[in-house]
Amino acid sequence: MGSKKLSAIDLNPFSPEAQSIEQTKRLSSEDDRKRVHGTVKALKENGYVILKSRLTKEKLGKIRSELKLLHEEVSKGTSHFGGFETERVYNLVARTRVLDELYLHPELLAIIESHLNDQIQLSISSSVNLLPGQPAQSFHRDDAYYPLPRPHMPLSVNAMWAIDDFTEENGATLLIPNSHVSASDEPVSGYETVKALMPAGSVMIWDGSLFHAGGHNRTSNSRMGITVVYCRAWLRQQENQFLGVPPALAKNLTRPLQKLIGYWVANNFLGYLNEASPSVLLRAQEKD
Numbered sequence: 710m711g712s713k714k715l716s717a718i719d720l721n722p723f724s725p726e727a728q729s730i731e732q733t734k735r736l737s738s739e740d741d742r743k744r745v746h747g748t749v750k751a752l753k754e755n756g757y758v759i760l761k762s763r764l765t766k767e768k769l770g771k772i773r774s775e776l777k778l779l780h781e782e783v784s785k786g787t788s789h790f791g792g793f794e795t796e797r798v799y800n801l802v803a804r805t806r807v808l809d810e811l812y813l814h815p816e817l818l819a820i821i822e823s824h825l826n827d828q829i830q831l832s833i834s835s836s837v838n839l840l841p842g843q844p845a846q847s848f849h850r851d852d853a854y855y856p857l858p859r860p861h862m863p864l865s866v867n868a869m870w871a872i873d874d875f876t877e878e879n880g881a882t883l884l885i886p887n888s889h890v891s892a893s894d895e896p897v898s899g900y901e902t903v904k905a906l907m908p909a910g911s912v913m914i915w916d917g918s919l920f921h922a923g924g925h926n927r928t929s930n931s932r933m934g935i936t937v938v939y940c941r942a943w944l945r946q947q948e949n950q951f952l953g954v955p956p957a958l959a960k961n962l963t964r965p966l967q968k969l970i971g972y973w974v975a976n977n978f979l980g981y982l983n984e985a986s987p988s989v990l991l992r993a994q995e996k997d
């Protein structure tokens with residue numbers, strides 16, 4: 710099991726100590742959650758918020774260089790919904806370390822954990838590059854695969870990082886404000902839409918029930934975004950993180966990122982193995 714001392718969180722989940730700390734399983738700090746109170750209120754009311762310019766120019770440059778390499782290996786989409794003039798790279802947690810600070814951005818995690826008021830996990834991380842001419846996507850909800858009657862408690866949150874400026878013309882994401890609380894499975898007629906206009910380095914956060922769509926790219930340049938979906942830790946993830954990021958890869962990630970992708974126990978009984986947290990098993994691998 711390695712020489713490192715186990716933390717309380719690694720305890721046998723049946724133990725009273727493990728059960729008593731269940732509610733403390735958060736990746737953000739209490740102070741950060743207090744600081745984002747107003748932002749969370751806006752997210753709950755409108756279904757989305759935009760945090761402007763959270764990445765430095767230098768960081769953006771590194772991300773762009775890395776994405777350029779990753780996108781050299783992919784072809785355009787093959788479905789109407791995914792976009793015939795759109796390139797996507799999936800399973801980004803396995804492919805690059807340049808995005809780790811985005812996944813674990815303290816303000817973002819504080820907002821998401823406050824909104825869901827629960828232990829969270831990463832569901833999917835992918836890039837979406839709208840090429841010139843890509844028409845607007847159809848409106849949809851990211852949590853449609855959880856078949857619950859609507860409106861329901863928030864289940865997931867999407868964070869779209871703008872790697873290029875999101876503009877009027879280049880396909881900025883389209884949103885229908887307040888649609889996250891609608892009982893209807895379709896956008897109601899006469900709905901108002903807004904475009905998520907934001908400079909590169911910003912992140913738009915929306916409730917998984919909000920109707921949204923990629924916009925129409927009318928320019929001659931591409932529009933790159935990174936979309937990271939987070940969900941309650943007791944739900945099935947969209948990407949299979951344990952196959953996408955198997956233990957041999959996961960053991961090299963930081964502990965918070967291991968936890969975020971699911972190498973952690975949820976609600977005390979979900980995800981353990983042989984009465985231990987998966988983080989214990991990853992530590993055993995670290996010795997190899």
Ligand SMILES: O=C(O)CCC(=O)C(=O)O
Pocket residue numbers: 791837846880881882883921922923924934
């Ligand atoms: O690219 C965008 O702005 C949104 C993309 C999206 O919602 C999706 O592909 O499901």
